Amino acid sequence: MMTASLNAYVIVSAVLFAIGFFGVLIRRNTLIVFMSLELMLIASTLALVAFSRVNGTMDGNVFVFFILTVAAAEVAVGLAIIVALFRRRQTVQIDQLDTLKN
Amino acid sequence: MAQFLFLLFAIFTVLCAVGVVVNKNAVNASICLILCLVGVAGLFVQLDAYLLAFVLLLVYAGAVAALFLFIVMLLDVQGKETFGLRGFRTIAGFVAFALLLAGIGSVALKGQIVSSPPVSLAGGAQLKLYAYQLFTTYLLPVQIIGFLLLISMLGVIVLSKKHEIAEDTK
Structure with a gap:
């Protein structure tokens, strides 16, 4: 049962990616930037699953399986880095983390 | 009906x-992230990827988003964000967003993606x-992947430890 066309799925995935990209660029809270990154990752997995379904192969699905695993590891390490950063600098706002600038 | 669900x-x-x-509010944002993941899982179900939808709900909505919530509450940095729509980066964000949307629009209007009738897997993507x-x-x-998970676990443990040496040199 494949209900909508491939075009529709690709468009939804691209819109999700664009929203995530927008969030990464304009937000200043590191945690929300990280959430937007996750959104972009999820958008790409949606496109992979849709292409895999249309081609009738399992490869895209298995690939998404790996992507989910790597994303879980990435989130754990990233949040640990944010916590370490907060301990050091007492802030997670991007525009206050400008040590390299001065 | 199926089109409506999509x-x-x-x-x-x-x-x-x-x-x-x-x-x-970062707490509201992470709740929205959980809801968004539920929506993506629904799309996965319509693509016959039942296992992936289940794994997405378990790993992402269950573990990752809960971890986000936990960290947001642990850090407790509410209401200090200057969310003004000004500055060079905001302009760059809008331009990039508009470019991506233009790309999407051109694909949607005269795209080359041929929507051939999908090849049916026997009973969907089975376990x-x-x-x-x-x-x-x-x-x-x-x-x-197994090694990667082990390494990331070790990395998180090392990162979360308090470094006495680093405290001394500060």
Whole structure:
């Protein structure tokens, strides 16, 4: 049962990616930037699953399986880095983390 | 009916994604992230990827988003964000967003993606097929993923420890 066309799925995935990209660029809270990154990752997995379904192969699905695993590891390490950063600098706002600038 | 379900989940997902980006409160943003993941899982179900939808809900909505919530509450940095729409980066954000949307629009209006009738897998993407692929074609990546998880676990433990040496040099 494949209900909508491939075009529709690709468009939804691209819109999700664009929203995530927008969030990464304009937000200043590191945690929300990280959430937007996750959104972009999820958008790409949606496109992979849709292409895999249309081609009738399992490869895209298995690939998404790996992507989910790597994303879980990435989130754990990233949040640990944010916590370490907060301990050091007492802030997670991007525009206050400008040590390299001065 | 099926078309309606696709539209419902797609609109729900996109609205929740917008909620993640525009919410000032980080707790609300992570709740929106969970809802967005539920919408994506619904789209996965319509693509016959039942196992992936289940794993997405378990790993992402269950573990990752809960971890986000936990860290947001642990850090407790509410209401200090200057969310003004000004500055060079905001302009860059809008330009990049508009460029991406223009690309999407051109694909949607005169796209070259041929929507041929999809080849049907026997009863959807079954668990047996996953297991077969994972233990034959993708055996080495599975091992590497295992090592990656181990390494990231060690990394998180090292990062979360308090460094007395670093405290001294400060």
